[in-house]
Amino acid sequence: MTATVTAAVARTKGAPLTIETLRLDDPRDNEVRVRMVASGVCHTDAIVRDGVYPTPLPAVLGHEGAGVVEAIGAAVTTVQPGDHVVLSAAYCGHCGQCRAGQMAYCENLMAEDFGGRRRDGSTSLTSAEGPVSSHFFGQSSFATYANVVENSVVKVDAEAPLATLAPLGCGLQTxxxxxxxxxxxxxxxxxxxxxxxxxxxxxxxxxxxxxxxxxxxxxxxxxxxxxxxxxxxxxxxxxxxxxxxxxxxxxxxxxxxxxxxxxxxxxxxxxxxxxxxxxxxxxxxxxxxxxxxxxxxxxxxxxxxxxxxxxxxQGSSVPQVFIPRLVELWEQGRFPFDKLIRTYELDDINTAFADSRNGSAIKPVVVF
CATH class of the missing domain: 3.40.50.720 (NAD(P)-binding Rossmann-like Domain)
Incomplete structure:
Protein backbone atom coordinates (compact mmCIF):
# COMPACT_ATOMS: atom_id res chain seq x y z
CA MET A 1 0.00 0.00 0.00
CA THR A 2 2.93 2.33 -0.60
CA ALA A 3 1.98 5.61 -2.25
CA THR A 4 3.45 8.62 -3.97
CA VAL A 5 2.63 11.87 -2.21
CA THR A 6 3.25 15.56 -2.73
CA ALA A 7 4.60 17.26 0.36
CA ALA A 8 6.16 20.48 1.64
CA VAL A 9 9.58 19.55 3.01
CA ALA A 10 11.68 21.50 5.51
CA ARG A 11 15.22 20.66 4.39
CA THR A 12 17.41 23.41 5.83
CA LYS A 13 17.14 25.33 9.08
CA GLY A 14 15.34 28.63 8.48
CA ALA A 15 14.89 28.06 4.73
CA PRO A 16 11.61 28.04 2.79
CA LEU A 17 9.85 24.70 2.44
CA THR A 18 10.23 22.89 -0.88
CA ILE A 19 7.41 21.08 -2.69
CA GLU A 20 8.56 17.53 -3.43
CA THR A 21 7.34 14.10 -4.47
CA LEU A 22 7.93 11.49 -1.74
CA ARG A 23 7.20 7.83 -1.13
CA LEU A 24 4.85 6.95 1.72
CA ASP A 25 5.25 3.46 3.13
CA ASP A 26 2.57 1.05 4.34
CA PRO A 27 0.60 2.08 7.44
CA ARG A 28 1.49 0.11 10.56
CA ASP A 29 -1.04 -1.68 12.75
CA ASN A 30 -1.66 1.41 14.91
CA GLU A 31 -1.83 3.86 11.98
CA VAL A 32 -4.53 5.38 9.82
CA ARG A 33 -3.96 6.33 6.18
CA VAL A 34 -5.52 9.78 5.73
CA ARG A 35 -6.11 11.65 2.50
CA MET A 36 -5.41 15.19 3.55
CA VAL A 37 -7.97 17.85 2.69
CA ALA A 38 -6.38 20.75 4.57
CA SER A 39 -3.78 21.63 7.18
CA GLY A 40 -3.44 24.69 9.33
CA VAL A 41 -0.11 26.51 9.54
CA CYS A 42 0.94 27.05 13.16
CA HIS A 43 3.70 28.99 14.91
CA THR A 44 5.10 25.66 16.10
CA ASP A 45 5.72 24.63 12.49
CA ALA A 46 7.76 27.79 12.01
CA ILE A 47 9.92 27.38 15.10
CA VAL A 48 10.64 23.74 14.24
CA ARG A 49 11.60 24.77 10.70
CA ASP A 50 13.92 27.33 12.29
CA GLY A 51 15.58 24.80 14.60
CA VAL A 52 14.17 25.95 17.94
CA TYR A 53 12.79 22.47 18.66
CA PRO A 54 14.80 19.36 17.81
CA THR A 55 12.90 17.60 15.00
CA PRO A 56 15.62 16.34 12.62
CA LEU A 57 15.58 17.79 9.10
CA PRO A 58 14.66 17.09 6.36
CA ALA A 59 11.12 16.74 7.66
CA VAL A 60 7.51 17.04 6.64
CA LEU A 61 5.90 19.24 9.28
CA GLY A 62 2.24 20.14 9.69
CA HIS A 63 0.19 19.24 12.76
CA GLU A 64 -3.28 20.67 12.15
CA GLY A 65 -4.42 18.23 9.49
CA ALA A 66 -7.94 17.32 8.45
CA GLY A 67 -8.96 14.70 5.94
CA VAL A 68 -10.71 11.46 5.09
CA VAL A 69 -9.68 8.00 6.29
CA GLU A 70 -8.58 5.81 3.38
CA ALA A 71 -7.39 2.72 5.27
CA ILE A 72 -6.73 1.54 8.82
CA GLY A 73 -4.15 -0.69 10.45
CA ALA A 74 -5.09 -4.01 11.99
CA ALA A 75 -5.14 -2.65 15.56
CA VAL A 76 -7.15 0.51 14.85
CA THR A 77 -10.65 0.52 16.39
CA THR A 78 -11.81 4.15 16.61
CA VAL A 79 -12.30 5.02 12.91
CA GLN A 80 -13.21 3.36 9.63
CA PRO A 81 -12.46 4.15 5.97
CA GLY A 82 -14.58 7.08 4.86
CA ASP A 83 -14.66 8.78 8.27
CA HIS A 84 -13.87 12.48 8.39
CA VAL A 85 -11.13 13.29 10.86
CA VAL A 86 -9.22 16.15 12.42
CA LEU A 87 -5.64 15.41 13.46
CA SER A 88 -4.15 16.55 16.74
CA ALA A 89 -1.08 15.95 18.90
CA ALA A 90 0.23 12.45 19.52
CA TYR A 91 0.68 10.99 22.99
CA CYS A 92 2.08 7.69 24.21
CA GLY A 93 -1.03 6.49 26.04
CA HIS A 94 0.88 4.54 28.71
CA CYS A 95 2.77 7.04 30.90
CA GLY A 96 1.37 8.24 34.22
CA GLN A 97 -0.01 11.49 32.79
CA CYS A 98 -1.73 9.77 29.86
CA ARG A 99 -3.27 7.16 32.15
CA ALA A 100 -4.56 10.01 34.34
CA GLY A 101 -6.28 11.58 31.34
CA GLN A 102 -3.70 14.37 31.00
CA MET A 103 -2.58 13.57 27.46
CA ALA A 104 -1.38 17.14 26.82
CA TYR A 105 1.31 16.56 29.46
CA CYS A 106 2.45 13.16 28.16
CA GLU A 107 5.80 12.33 29.71
CA ASN A 108 7.02 11.20 26.28
CA LEU A 109 5.72 14.29 24.45
CA MET A 110 9.02 15.32 22.86
CA ALA A 111 9.60 11.88 21.35
CA GLU A 112 5.98 11.38 20.26
CA ASP A 113 5.51 14.82 18.66
CA PHE A 114 8.97 16.10 17.73
CA GLY A 115 11.06 12.96 17.25
CA GLY A 116 10.36 12.62 13.53
CA ARG A 117 10.27 8.83 13.71
CA ARG A 118 8.10 5.94 14.78
CA ARG A 119 8.97 4.32 18.09
CA ASP A 120 10.98 1.68 16.23
CA GLY A 121 13.09 4.42 14.58
CA SER A 122 11.56 4.12 11.11
CA THR A 123 10.08 6.95 9.07
CA SER A 124 7.12 6.64 6.74
CA LEU A 125 8.52 9.05 4.12
CA THR A 126 11.49 8.82 1.76
CA SER A 127 12.80 10.94 -1.07
CA ALA A 128 15.31 10.16 -3.81
CA GLU A 129 18.01 11.39 -1.40
CA GLY A 130 16.92 9.21 1.51
CA PRO A 131 14.65 9.23 4.59
CA VAL A 132 12.56 12.28 5.47
CA SER A 133 11.35 12.78 9.05
CA SER A 134 7.66 11.97 9.45
CA HIS A 135 5.07 11.55 12.21
CA PHE A 136 5.44 15.16 13.32
CA PHE A 137 2.78 15.36 16.05
CA GLY A 138 1.89 11.85 14.89
CA GLN A 139 0.85 13.09 11.45
CA SER A 140 3.12 15.30 9.25
CA SER A 141 0.11 16.84 7.56
CA PHE A 142 1.86 19.07 4.98
CA ALA A 143 1.37 16.24 2.49
CA THR A 144 -1.42 14.92 0.31
CA TYR A 145 -1.50 11.64 2.29
CA ALA A 146 -0.13 10.62 5.67
CA ASN A 147 0.12 7.57 7.90
CA VAL A 148 -1.19 8.93 11.19
CA VAL A 149 -0.96 7.29 14.61
CA GLU A 150 -4.40 6.46 15.97
CA ASN A 151 -3.91 8.62 19.06
CA SER A 152 -3.73 11.68 16.79
CA VAL A 153 -7.03 10.96 15.01
CA VAL A 154 -10.30 12.62 16.04
CA LYS A 155 -13.51 11.63 14.25
CA VAL A 156 -15.73 14.62 13.46
CA ASP A 157 -19.14 15.36 11.98
CA ALA A 158 -19.08 14.38 8.29
CA GLU A 159 -21.27 17.38 7.44
CA ALA A 160 -18.76 19.92 8.75
CA PRO A 161 -16.26 21.33 6.20
CA LEU A 162 -12.82 19.84 6.79
CA ALA A 163 -10.95 22.88 5.47
CA THR A 164 -12.60 24.88 8.23
CA LEU A 165 -12.05 22.34 10.99
CA ALA A 166 -8.31 21.78 10.39
CA PRO A 167 -7.00 24.50 12.78
CA LEU A 168 -8.82 22.90 15.71
CA GLY A 169 -6.03 20.32 15.98
CA CYS A 170 -3.58 22.64 17.74
CA GLY A 171 -3.80 26.43 17.90
CA LEU A 172 -7.53 26.88 18.39
CA GLN A 173 -7.75 23.93 20.76
CA THR A 174 -4.88 25.44 22.74
CA GLN A 314 -2.48 22.00 24.15
CA GLY A 315 -5.29 23.57 26.15
CA SER A 316 -5.00 20.74 28.72
CA SER A 317 -7.39 18.86 26.47
CA VAL A 318 -8.13 15.32 25.48
CA PRO A 319 -8.45 15.98 21.72
CA GLN A 320 -10.96 13.19 21.08
CA VAL A 321 -13.27 14.75 23.67
CA PHE A 322 -12.62 18.49 23.33
CA ILE A 323 -12.41 18.96 19.55
CA PRO A 324 -15.92 17.55 18.89
CA ARG A 325 -17.22 19.95 21.55
CA LEU A 326 -15.59 22.89 19.73
CA VAL A 327 -17.15 21.70 16.46
CA GLU A 328 -20.57 21.70 18.15
CA LEU A 329 -20.02 25.19 19.53
CA TRP A 330 -19.05 26.35 16.02
CA GLU A 331 -22.15 24.75 14.51
CA GLN A 332 -24.23 26.67 17.06
CA GLY A 333 -22.52 29.95 16.10
CA ARG A 334 -20.91 30.31 19.53
CA PHE A 335 -17.29 29.70 18.47
CA PRO A 336 -16.94 31.52 15.11
CA PHE A 337 -13.33 30.58 14.42
CA ASP A 338 -13.98 30.48 10.67
CA LYS A 339 -13.63 34.28 10.77
CA LEU A 340 -9.89 33.80 11.44
CA ILE A 341 -9.09 31.61 8.42
CA ARG A 342 -7.36 32.49 5.16
CA THR A 343 -6.76 29.63 2.71
CA TYR A 344 -3.70 28.93 0.54
CA GLU A 345 -2.73 26.35 -2.05
CA LEU A 346 0.13 23.97 -1.18
CA ASP A 347 2.43 25.74 -3.66
CA ASP A 348 1.89 28.95 -1.66
CA ILE A 349 2.72 27.48 1.75
CA ASN A 350 5.73 29.76 2.26
CA THR A 351 3.49 32.77 1.68
CA ALA A 352 1.20 31.38 4.36
CA PHE A 353 4.13 31.22 6.79
CA ALA A 354 5.14 34.79 5.91
CA ASP A 355 1.60 36.14 6.27
CA SER A 356 1.28 34.51 9.67
CA ARG A 357 4.57 36.04 10.80
CA ASN A 358 3.76 39.56 9.63
CA GLY A 359 0.25 39.50 11.08
CA SER A 360 -1.67 39.84 7.83
CA ALA A 361 -3.23 36.38 8.31
CA ILE A 362 -4.44 35.16 11.68
CA LYS A 363 -4.89 31.50 10.78
CA PRO A 364 -3.49 30.33 7.43
CA VAL A 365 -4.88 27.02 6.19
CA VAL A 366 -3.34 25.09 3.29
CA VAL A 367 -6.02 23.39 1.20
CA PHE A 368 -5.04 20.40 -0.94
Whole structure:
Protein backbone atom coordinates (compact mmCIF):
# COMPACT_ATOMS: atom_id res chain seq x y z
CA MET A 1 0.00 0.00 0.00
CA THR A 2 2.93 2.33 -0.60
CA ALA A 3 1.98 5.61 -2.25
CA THR A 4 3.45 8.62 -3.97
CA VAL A 5 2.63 11.87 -2.21
CA THR A 6 3.25 15.56 -2.73
CA ALA A 7 4.60 17.26 0.36
CA ALA A 8 6.16 20.48 1.64
CA VAL A 9 9.58 19.55 3.01
CA ALA A 10 11.68 21.50 5.51
CA ARG A 11 15.22 20.66 4.39
CA THR A 12 17.41 23.41 5.83
CA LYS A 13 17.14 25.33 9.08
CA GLY A 14 15.34 28.63 8.48
CA ALA A 15 14.89 28.06 4.73
CA PRO A 16 11.61 28.04 2.79
CA LEU A 17 9.85 24.70 2.44
CA THR A 18 10.23 22.89 -0.88
CA ILE A 19 7.41 21.08 -2.69
CA GLU A 20 8.56 17.53 -3.43
CA THR A 21 7.34 14.10 -4.47
CA LEU A 22 7.93 11.49 -1.74
CA ARG A 23 7.20 7.83 -1.13
CA LEU A 24 4.85 6.95 1.72
CA ASP A 25 5.25 3.46 3.13
CA ASP A 26 2.57 1.05 4.34
CA PRO A 27 0.60 2.08 7.44
CA ARG A 28 1.49 0.11 10.56
CA ASP A 29 -1.04 -1.68 12.75
CA ASN A 30 -1.66 1.41 14.91
CA GLU A 31 -1.83 3.86 11.98
CA VAL A 32 -4.53 5.38 9.82
CA ARG A 33 -3.96 6.33 6.18
CA VAL A 34 -5.52 9.78 5.73
CA ARG A 35 -6.11 11.65 2.50
CA MET A 36 -5.41 15.19 3.55
CA VAL A 37 -7.97 17.85 2.69
CA ALA A 38 -6.38 20.75 4.57
CA SER A 39 -3.78 21.63 7.18
CA GLY A 40 -3.44 24.69 9.33
CA VAL A 41 -0.11 26.51 9.54
CA CYS A 42 0.94 27.05 13.16
CA HIS A 43 3.70 28.99 14.91
CA THR A 44 5.10 25.66 16.10
CA ASP A 45 5.72 24.63 12.49
CA ALA A 46 7.76 27.79 12.01
CA ILE A 47 9.92 27.38 15.10
CA VAL A 48 10.64 23.74 14.24
CA ARG A 49 11.60 24.77 10.70
CA ASP A 50 13.92 27.33 12.29
CA GLY A 51 15.58 24.80 14.60
CA VAL A 52 14.17 25.95 17.94
CA TYR A 53 12.79 22.47 18.66
CA PRO A 54 14.80 19.36 17.81
CA THR A 55 12.90 17.60 15.00
CA PRO A 56 15.62 16.34 12.62
CA LEU A 57 15.58 17.79 9.10
CA PRO A 58 14.66 17.09 6.36
CA ALA A 59 11.12 16.74 7.66
CA VAL A 60 7.51 17.04 6.64
CA LEU A 61 5.90 19.24 9.28
CA GLY A 62 2.24 20.14 9.69
CA HIS A 63 0.19 19.24 12.76
CA GLU A 64 -3.28 20.67 12.15
CA GLY A 65 -4.42 18.23 9.49
CA ALA A 66 -7.94 17.32 8.45
CA GLY A 67 -8.96 14.70 5.94
CA VAL A 68 -10.71 11.46 5.09
CA VAL A 69 -9.68 8.00 6.29
CA GLU A 70 -8.58 5.81 3.38
CA ALA A 71 -7.39 2.72 5.27
CA ILE A 72 -6.73 1.54 8.82
CA GLY A 73 -4.15 -0.69 10.45
CA ALA A 74 -5.09 -4.01 11.99
CA ALA A 75 -5.14 -2.65 15.56
CA VAL A 76 -7.15 0.51 14.85
CA THR A 77 -10.65 0.52 16.39
CA THR A 78 -11.81 4.15 16.61
CA VAL A 79 -12.30 5.02 12.91
CA GLN A 80 -13.21 3.36 9.63
CA PRO A 81 -12.46 4.15 5.97
CA GLY A 82 -14.58 7.08 4.86
CA ASP A 83 -14.66 8.78 8.27
CA HIS A 84 -13.87 12.48 8.39
CA VAL A 85 -11.13 13.29 10.86
CA VAL A 86 -9.22 16.15 12.42
CA LEU A 87 -5.64 15.41 13.46
CA SER A 88 -4.15 16.55 16.74
CA ALA A 89 -1.08 15.95 18.90
CA ALA A 90 0.23 12.45 19.52
CA TYR A 91 0.68 10.99 22.99
CA CYS A 92 2.08 7.69 24.21
CA GLY A 93 -1.03 6.49 26.04
CA HIS A 94 0.88 4.54 28.71
CA CYS A 95 2.77 7.04 30.90
CA GLY A 96 1.37 8.24 34.22
CA GLN A 97 -0.01 11.49 32.79
CA CYS A 98 -1.73 9.77 29.86
CA ARG A 99 -3.27 7.16 32.15
CA ALA A 100 -4.56 10.01 34.34
CA GLY A 101 -6.28 11.58 31.34
CA GLN A 102 -3.70 14.37 31.00
CA MET A 103 -2.58 13.57 27.46
CA ALA A 104 -1.38 17.14 26.82
CA TYR A 105 1.31 16.56 29.46
CA CYS A 106 2.45 13.16 28.16
CA GLU A 107 5.80 12.33 29.71
CA ASN A 108 7.02 11.20 26.28
CA LEU A 109 5.72 14.29 24.45
CA MET A 110 9.02 15.32 22.86
CA ALA A 111 9.60 11.88 21.35
CA GLU A 112 5.98 11.38 20.26
CA ASP A 113 5.51 14.82 18.66
CA PHE A 114 8.97 16.10 17.73
CA GLY A 115 11.06 12.96 17.25
CA GLY A 116 10.36 12.62 13.53
CA ARG A 117 10.27 8.83 13.71
CA ARG A 118 8.10 5.94 14.78
CA ARG A 119 8.97 4.32 18.09
CA ASP A 120 10.98 1.68 16.23
CA GLY A 121 13.09 4.42 14.58
CA SER A 122 11.56 4.12 11.11
CA THR A 123 10.08 6.95 9.07
CA SER A 124 7.12 6.64 6.74
CA LEU A 125 8.52 9.05 4.12
CA THR A 126 11.49 8.82 1.76
CA SER A 127 12.80 10.94 -1.07
CA ALA A 128 15.31 10.16 -3.81
CA GLU A 129 18.01 11.39 -1.40
CA GLY A 130 16.92 9.21 1.51
CA PRO A 131 14.65 9.23 4.59
CA VAL A 132 12.56 12.28 5.47
CA SER A 133 11.35 12.78 9.05
CA SER A 134 7.66 11.97 9.45
CA HIS A 135 5.07 11.55 12.21
CA PHE A 136 5.44 15.16 13.32
CA PHE A 137 2.78 15.36 16.05
CA GLY A 138 1.89 11.85 14.89
CA GLN A 139 0.85 13.09 11.45
CA SER A 140 3.12 15.30 9.25
CA SER A 141 0.11 16.84 7.56
CA PHE A 142 1.86 19.07 4.98
CA ALA A 143 1.37 16.24 2.49
CA THR A 144 -1.42 14.92 0.31
CA TYR A 145 -1.50 11.64 2.29
CA ALA A 146 -0.13 10.62 5.67
CA ASN A 147 0.12 7.57 7.90
CA VAL A 148 -1.19 8.93 11.19
CA VAL A 149 -0.96 7.29 14.61
CA GLU A 150 -4.40 6.46 15.97
CA ASN A 151 -3.91 8.62 19.06
CA SER A 152 -3.73 11.68 16.79
CA VAL A 153 -7.03 10.96 15.01
CA VAL A 154 -10.30 12.62 16.04
CA LYS A 155 -13.51 11.63 14.25
CA VAL A 156 -15.73 14.62 13.46
CA ASP A 157 -19.14 15.36 11.98
CA ALA A 158 -19.08 14.38 8.29
CA GLU A 159 -21.27 17.38 7.44
CA ALA A 160 -18.76 19.92 8.75
CA PRO A 161 -16.26 21.33 6.20
CA LEU A 162 -12.82 19.84 6.79
CA ALA A 163 -10.95 22.88 5.47
CA THR A 164 -12.60 24.88 8.23
CA LEU A 165 -12.05 22.34 10.99
CA ALA A 166 -8.31 21.78 10.39
CA PRO A 167 -7.00 24.50 12.78
CA LEU A 168 -8.82 22.90 15.71
CA GLY A 169 -6.03 20.32 15.98
CA CYS A 170 -3.58 22.64 17.74
CA GLY A 171 -3.80 26.43 17.90
CA LEU A 172 -7.53 26.88 18.39
CA GLN A 173 -7.75 23.93 20.76
CA THR A 174 -4.88 25.44 22.74
CA UNK A 175 -6.48 28.85 23.17
CA UNK A 176 -9.99 27.62 23.84
CA UNK A 177 -8.82 24.82 26.12
CA UNK A 178 -6.65 27.17 28.17
CA UNK A 179 -9.85 28.99 29.10
CA UNK A 180 -12.45 26.22 29.25
CA UNK A 181 -10.35 23.29 30.51
CA UNK A 182 -7.69 24.95 32.66
CA UNK A 183 -8.50 28.49 33.84
CA UNK A 184 -12.27 27.91 33.99
CA UNK A 185 -13.19 31.54 34.71
CA UNK A 186 -16.41 32.18 36.58
CA UNK A 187 -19.34 33.81 34.80
CA UNK A 188 -19.04 37.56 35.25
CA UNK A 189 -15.27 37.49 35.70
CA UNK A 190 -12.55 39.52 33.97
CA UNK A 191 -9.78 38.32 31.66
CA UNK A 192 -7.09 39.78 29.42
CA UNK A 193 -5.47 38.01 26.48
CA UNK A 194 -2.04 39.23 25.35
CA UNK A 195 -1.59 38.47 21.65
CA UNK A 196 -4.74 37.83 19.62
CA UNK A 197 -3.47 35.69 16.80
CA UNK A 198 -5.13 32.31 16.33
CA UNK A 199 -4.51 31.06 19.87
CA UNK A 200 -5.48 34.33 21.52
CA UNK A 201 -8.56 34.75 19.35
CA UNK A 202 -9.72 31.27 20.32
CA UNK A 203 -9.26 32.26 23.95
CA UNK A 204 -11.37 35.39 23.42
CA UNK A 205 -14.20 33.30 21.93
CA UNK A 206 -13.95 30.75 24.72
CA UNK A 207 -14.04 33.48 27.39
CA UNK A 208 -17.34 34.64 25.92
CA UNK A 209 -18.64 31.06 25.98
CA UNK A 210 -17.57 30.83 29.63
CA UNK A 211 -19.54 33.97 30.52
CA UNK A 212 -16.71 36.43 31.23
CA UNK A 213 -18.13 39.95 31.16
CA UNK A 214 -14.84 41.86 30.89
CA UNK A 215 -12.75 40.42 28.05
CA UNK A 216 -9.73 42.53 27.10
CA UNK A 217 -7.66 41.90 23.95
CA UNK A 218 -4.12 43.33 23.84
CA UNK A 219 -2.11 43.26 20.61
CA UNK A 220 0.11 45.37 18.33
CA UNK A 221 -2.13 45.03 15.25
CA UNK A 222 -5.27 47.20 15.05
CA UNK A 223 -6.80 44.83 12.47
CA UNK A 224 -6.59 41.93 14.94
CA UNK A 225 -8.06 44.06 17.70
CA UNK A 226 -11.00 45.01 15.47
CA UNK A 227 -11.70 41.35 14.81
CA UNK A 228 -11.35 40.60 18.52
CA UNK A 229 -14.29 42.94 19.14
CA UNK A 230 -16.37 41.02 16.62
CA UNK A 231 -15.69 37.62 18.21
CA UNK A 232 -16.14 38.54 21.85
CA UNK A 233 -13.76 41.13 23.29
CA UNK A 234 -15.44 43.86 25.32
CA UNK A 235 -12.32 46.06 25.30
CA UNK A 236 -9.14 46.31 23.23
CA UNK A 237 -5.72 47.82 23.91
CA UNK A 238 -3.00 48.46 21.34
CA UNK A 239 0.03 47.55 23.43
CA UNK A 240 2.36 49.35 21.03
CA UNK A 241 0.77 52.76 21.49
CA UNK A 242 -0.92 52.57 24.89
CA UNK A 243 0.17 52.03 28.49
CA UNK A 244 -1.32 48.57 28.88
CA UNK A 245 -1.30 48.44 32.67
CA UNK A 246 -2.91 51.87 32.95
CA UNK A 247 -5.57 50.88 30.43
CA UNK A 248 -6.39 47.61 32.21
CA UNK A 249 -6.47 49.41 35.57
CA UNK A 250 -8.99 51.89 34.18
CA UNK A 251 -11.13 49.22 32.51
CA UNK A 252 -11.33 47.18 35.74
CA UNK A 253 -11.95 50.11 38.08
CA UNK A 254 -8.51 49.78 39.64
CA UNK A 255 -8.83 46.10 40.58
CA UNK A 256 -6.90 44.42 37.78
CA UNK A 257 -8.05 41.28 35.98
CA UNK A 258 -8.86 37.98 37.59
CA UNK A 259 -7.30 36.02 34.71
CA UNK A 260 -4.55 36.78 32.21
CA UNK A 261 -3.44 34.62 29.29
CA UNK A 262 -0.18 35.28 27.45
CA UNK A 263 0.21 33.78 23.98
CA UNK A 264 3.39 35.66 23.03
CA UNK A 265 6.04 34.14 25.34
CA UNK A 266 7.80 37.53 25.21
CA UNK A 267 9.33 38.07 28.69
CA UNK A 268 8.41 41.77 28.88
CA UNK A 269 4.81 40.98 27.92
CA UNK A 270 4.56 38.17 30.43
CA UNK A 271 5.73 40.46 33.20
CA UNK A 272 3.13 43.02 32.16
CA UNK A 273 0.49 40.33 32.33
CA UNK A 274 1.51 39.56 35.92
CA UNK A 275 1.30 43.25 36.81
CA UNK A 276 -2.24 43.39 35.39
CA UNK A 277 -3.58 40.79 37.83
CA UNK A 278 -6.03 41.45 40.61
CA UNK A 279 -5.51 40.00 44.08
CA UNK A 280 -5.64 36.19 43.84
CA UNK A 281 -5.48 36.45 40.06
CA UNK A 282 -4.12 33.76 37.76
CA UNK A 283 -1.65 34.19 34.89
CA UNK A 284 -1.20 31.43 32.31
CA UNK A 285 1.32 31.06 29.50
CA UNK A 286 0.59 29.14 26.30
CA UNK A 287 3.17 30.72 23.97
CA UNK A 288 6.21 28.72 22.88
CA UNK A 289 9.58 30.23 23.78
CA UNK A 290 13.16 29.18 23.14
CA UNK A 291 14.51 26.80 25.79
CA UNK A 292 16.29 28.79 28.47
CA UNK A 293 14.03 31.85 28.22
CA UNK A 294 13.57 33.47 31.63
CA UNK A 295 11.14 36.05 32.98
CA UNK A 296 11.83 38.28 36.02
CA UNK A 297 8.70 38.59 38.18
CA UNK A 298 8.43 41.14 40.98
CA UNK A 299 7.91 39.23 44.23
CA UNK A 300 8.11 42.03 46.81
CA UNK A 301 4.91 44.05 46.83
CA UNK A 302 3.19 41.44 44.64
CA UNK A 303 3.58 38.79 47.36
CA UNK A 304 0.45 39.93 49.18
CA UNK A 305 -1.62 39.50 45.99
CA UNK A 306 -1.40 35.73 46.30
CA UNK A 307 -1.31 35.33 42.55
CA UNK A 308 -0.75 32.15 40.53
CA UNK A 309 1.38 31.45 37.46
CA UNK A 310 0.96 28.33 35.34
CA UNK A 311 1.96 27.00 31.95
CA UNK A 312 -0.57 25.25 29.71
CA UNK A 313 0.05 22.77 26.90
CA GLN A 314 -2.48 22.00 24.15
CA GLY A 315 -5.29 23.57 26.15
CA SER A 316 -5.00 20.74 28.72
CA SER A 317 -7.39 18.86 26.47
CA VAL A 318 -8.13 15.32 25.48
CA PRO A 319 -8.45 15.98 21.72
CA GLN A 320 -10.96 13.19 21.08
CA VAL A 321 -13.27 14.75 23.67
CA PHE A 322 -12.62 18.49 23.33
CA ILE A 323 -12.41 18.96 19.55
CA PRO A 324 -15.92 17.55 18.89
CA ARG A 325 -17.22 19.95 21.55
CA LEU A 326 -15.59 22.89 19.73
CA VAL A 327 -17.15 21.70 16.46
CA GLU A 328 -20.57 21.70 18.15
CA LEU A 329 -20.02 25.19 19.53
CA TRP A 330 -19.05 26.35 16.02
CA GLU A 331 -22.15 24.75 14.51
CA GLN A 332 -24.23 26.67 17.06
CA GLY A 333 -22.52 29.95 16.10
CA ARG A 334 -20.91 30.31 19.53
CA PHE A 335 -17.29 29.70 18.47
CA PRO A 336 -16.94 31.52 15.11
CA PHE A 337 -13.33 30.58 14.42
CA ASP A 338 -13.98 30.48 10.67
CA LYS A 339 -13.63 34.28 10.77
CA LEU A 340 -9.89 33.80 11.44
CA ILE A 341 -9.09 31.61 8.42
CA ARG A 342 -7.36 32.49 5.16
CA THR A 343 -6.76 29.63 2.71
CA TYR A 344 -3.70 28.93 0.54
CA GLU A 345 -2.73 26.35 -2.05
CA LEU A 346 0.13 23.97 -1.18
CA ASP A 347 2.43 25.74 -3.66
CA ASP A 348 1.89 28.95 -1.66
CA ILE A 349 2.72 27.48 1.75
CA ASN A 350 5.73 29.76 2.26
CA THR A 351 3.49 32.77 1.68
CA ALA A 352 1.20 31.38 4.36
CA PHE A 353 4.13 31.22 6.79
CA ALA A 354 5.14 34.79 5.91
CA ASP A 355 1.60 36.14 6.27
CA SER A 356 1.28 34.51 9.67
CA ARG A 357 4.57 36.04 10.80
CA ASN A 358 3.76 39.56 9.63
CA GLY A 359 0.25 39.50 11.08
CA SER A 360 -1.67 39.84 7.83
CA ALA A 361 -3.23 36.38 8.31
CA ILE A 362 -4.44 35.16 11.68
CA LYS A 363 -4.89 31.50 10.78
CA PRO A 364 -3.49 30.33 7.43
CA VAL A 365 -4.88 27.02 6.19
CA VAL A 366 -3.34 25.09 3.29
CA VAL A 367 -6.02 23.39 1.20
CA PHE A 368 -5.04 20.40 -0.94
Missing amino acids: GAGAILNELRPEAGSSLVVFGVGAVGSAAIMAAKVAGCTTIIAADLHDSRLELAKVIGATHTVNSGTTDVIAAITEITGGRGVEYALDTTAVPAVLRQAAEALATRGTLALVGAAKPGTEVPFEIGTSLVKGWTFKTIV
